[in-house]
Amino acid sequence: MSRDAARARVAMVEGQLRRRGIRDERVLAAMERVPRERFVPAVLARDAYDDGALPIGAGQTISQPYMVAAMCELLALQGGERVLDVGTGSGYAAAVLAELAADVVSIERIPVLAERARATLAAAGYARVDVRVGDGSLGVADRAPFDAIAVAAAAPDVPPALPAQLGPGGRIVVPRGTRWSQQLVLLTASRTGLVERGTVACRFVPLVGAGGFEDDGEPLS
Template sequence: MREQTRDYQALRELMVQDQLVSRGITDPRVLQAMGRVPRELFVPEHLRVEAYEDHPLPIGRGQTISQPYIVALMAEALQLKGRERVLDIGTGSGYAAAVLASMALEVFSMEKIPEVASQAEKNLQQAGFSQVRVKTGDGSQGWPEAAPFDGICVAAGAPAVPDSLKEQLSVGGRLVIPVGLEQGLQRLLLITRRSDQEFDRREIGDVRFVPLLGQEGWS
């Protein structure tokens, strides 16, 4: 077991350098989190040999775990300092929630598929991130009872930015979300709340995510 752990640690360090630093990820807190969270515990056991490769992996029920670079890119865009409350939409296997939990004070995570949410909770528990709160529900409408959030990270593509998520941002808060009129092809957007009514919008780049299903997502 110790030998296996050393191998995975070496793969994490290689992933950080070859996939993140080389592509311009510079936030030391992101790099530290990505180098610490055991990604192999968030993929199906038969795919653990591929856990640190540069591509997404299937986790069942049509869902995927994003490639490491995309997780790091979205986490970096949130500019977390350690005292924030963060909402993670699209829990999936729980990996992104674990990365965010390594960087923020509180993480709330929403998953639409009950079986996927249940497995994510098990993964998070096994990896030592039992403090992440996981809820089954419509992520496109956020988690109003726990709002406001300093950061919201959405791991599914929406046809437009959901108003509910914008409303649940604190002033100064940041929302990272893939948006596109075609399912499977989006632009990654950063929305920053400047006041009660004012929001800035910046495009980060092209991405491909599974669709965000829900009342303010895809039907």
């Protein structure tokens, strides 16, 4: 399926990303290089480049290609950064981030998904991604500070542990809202605090943990 997949990646970049306003050429090139079909269940490989999220097991999904690209573009990575990927899932977004940054740490709360993602990343040539198991809403303090943090799950607010792990001028992208509807928000660390900019509407699976939702979808107090 390699030739078909390569053509599908080009079609995805041109039809789903560029036409919807993704302009960062580094992001577009990264999305064209990462073999998305390797990060979905084998039975869904032919659907890997569809314009939507796909199930990966354990009640989780691989995000829509456009949403991965949009988050990466908002982070404005130049190549030398250390990035935290919250919500590893299949490992696909971590692979795209690894194409764009020097050092990627990814954290997943579901051990079976973390183990699978670690193996998939290694097989796809991204073994340097540091995959951790734990509560992603708490970040990965022993690898901080981060230049950028991408949160691939919905939170009722920005998990308070994450801004504390940003370096000067660092950026966080997070889907913020309810369990059912969110807005993708960019926050940039400045001398006076976080500067916020809202972007597109979105819908992600909930971020479960101390800084997210409980398993039933209610915010933790």
